[in-house]
Amino acid sequence: MELKELGKSSVMVPAMGVGTMLWTPRGSISEQTIRETYSACIDNGLNFFDTAEIYGNGASERVLGACIKKDGRPVLVATKFAPPSPMNPLTQKRTTVSKNSPQALLEALDGSLRRLGVDHIDLYQIHMPPSKSSIADYMDAMAEAVKAGKVRAVGVCNFNEAQIREAHSALAKQGIPLATAMVGYNLLRRWPETNGTFAACRELGVSVIPYAPLAEGVLTGKYRAKGKRVPLGYKVALYFGHLNITKDRQDSQSLMHRMFSKPLELDGKRLEPLFQTMGAIAAAHGKTLAQVAINWLLTNDEVRVIPIPGMKSVGQVENNIGALDWTMTTEERARFSQKEKTL
């Protein structure tokens, strides 16, 4: 398995990680299936897992911790601190310090370490830009966690270009690199290429971790066949991604326009040309659409991209691992050009 460095942090991870957001009751996946999926990941060299304290209100971290303990083989764990919000019940329960203070991050970190049953987090990320205190104050708390040996590398999620730069500069004052920026990025959601995210990450040596690399399964083509419908939960997620409440997108469409139009991911007719392009590349290499979608991320030469597709079964692990043993050509990459970008 090829290893990649998380930014300039010296933390090395496999070229592809595993998203565990749906390893919760909401994901309709049994604990037995999670254990089998986990083992299949490690058997295939995928030992970098991404979770968050808010996934299932701690359930994802707990089940991942149970798998780590039972399986016993070494892993790398990324998790996330959720800044205080009434929307996240877990963040309202913090007690030791004012729950609105950046120091709450250190309390949250201890909670994650406990649920995961590990003594350090390989990549600790702030889940979204904070609204109550400054980014610099949160990065100071992150630096404290690194200095205490509880965190190896620091990342941010859903930050725009200015926020990425601010986090980088605050950490740099403490001699710590900002390792990663996690953003929604896939063949159907390409704003990071043009909204300054990629430019900042390239300049600052920050790795990009794209979430929803398969557009919640849409890019596997499984909803292309008539009869199989996108689950309601995914539809809601895609809809919010489309509205883009975190403002990572620059385009001329007004919020009103977006509210009353269908997300691209749900528009079968407009997707078909993309599936045709993906299908031709898949056929040329004996690959699946999912493997093409992930390989397109892996072969980005502008920034270091480390995808973390969500995987819910052994079959999905075996399929997604097939994204790693080949490289689409430059000419093939060029086929995913402006046409799809502006769909």
Ligand SMILES: NC(=O)c1ccc[n+]([C@@H]2O[C@H](COP(=O)([O-])OP(=O)(O)OC[C@H]3O[C@@H](n4cnc5c(N)ncnc54)[C@H](OP(=O)(O)O)[C@@H]3O)[C@@H](O)[C@H]2O)c1
């Ligand atoms: N920081 C953030 O704000 C943020 C936000 C969202 C996600 N994330 C992270 O990013 C990870 C990945 O994103 P995601 O899980 O939302 O979306 P995704 O990776 O685009 O899609 C994953 C889903 O696609 C389906 N799938 C995966 N591989 C497949 C295959 N080979 N064939 C057919 N179906 C397949 C599975 O769902 P079904 O079996 O149900 O179809 C799976 O749960 C998350 O798990 C989480 O760790 C972070």
